[in-house]
Amino acid sequence: MLSYRMFAVYTALMALVVIASNILVQYPLPGSIAGMALGDLLTWGAFSYPVAFLVTDLTNRQFGPAVARRVVIAGFVVAVTLSIWLATPRIAIASGSAFLIGQMLDISVFNRLRRQTWWRAPLAGSLFGSVLDTAIFFSFAFAPAFAVFGPNDAFAIENAPFLGLFATEVPRWISWAAGDLSVKILVGLVMLLPYGALMSIIRPMPGVEAKA
Template identity: 70%
Template sequence: MLTLRYILIYSLLMTAVVVASNVLVQYPLSGELAGIQLGDLLTYGAFTYPVAFLITDLTNRQFGPSMARKVVFLGFVVGIALSFWTSMPRIAVASGTAYLIGQLLDISVFNRLRRQSWWQAPLAGSMAGSMLDTALFFSLAFAASFAFIGPNDAFAIESAPILGIFAVEAPRWISWAIGDLCVKILVGLVLLLPYGALMNTLKPMGPATQAR
């Protein structure tokens, strides 16, 4: 019963993060910083999505990779189904594909490093998952070569200086992808704090979790 309760909590949290991120990724930041238009650099989804890796890693630590995959798949099914109601279909497809592959990579990397120092597994897993997730999501969601999935966001494909500062211009979604990955890395580092704080509370359960 206790295990079921934890899994339900993790699954609900994962669903909430996926749906929120799919909505927020459609909204670029407003304003500017040092003359750089933040809308050319970031969307709000970059700040919420890394929490999905924290949820996956906590599940993996406590119950092992098999249970972590179940939470990921449940979050995928429910989150993406809801995302078709709250975001563009192409965003939902891109998000679902990137989420599933990125999270499964995170689980694999985490499990290989789970017996190392406490921070190595969650950091390496989230970094690897974030890089793959970002590349897949922004390509599928906005690149012209994947237009068969659905219509492009006109603002996303407008040309703009890369990161708002370099002379080379590219579709705005490329700057979003670079900025998104940078924020994911920073947020991933910050999320090591709650992961470390919860280690003593969320004790590993079962033979597959006998590690740090």
């Protein structure tokens, strides 16, 4: 039976993660490493967003894919509504689109692999979801082709060495996307630790495994 208290907790956590990420993605990392400007490579949002996949996977594990989709949709509505005020309309549109599609893919992949070794479902779901989410978000948020969603960020579309390392110059948002995806993959691996630790506490509700 669905616990509405837990549903509210998962939804609130999801909204909090997305709102924080919408704000943090607008701030490149300061400083440099080995002469490489971190601002050309990463934004702070890369470190916070993968937590959304942890919330989705725990919901899916406990209540199944149908409830996980409801949490994603509820978190999406709350997060995008507040993000329009806290961030910018274009960031909100990009985040909302990427979030919905990426999280729904995560749910599908997780559900297909949930009976296999415990780490495969959350890892594969977050990896596939992160790739799709990153491609959609950075394209919608910064690519000139999607200027219909709002004005371009001049700094984001300026050319800079790819990943701050290579001679080939590309718009900064492409390096941000590549850098953010790399960090998301690393953070996704780290998120296996809390997922594994919570497995004994957050158990599937009766009938969830059979229906999945």
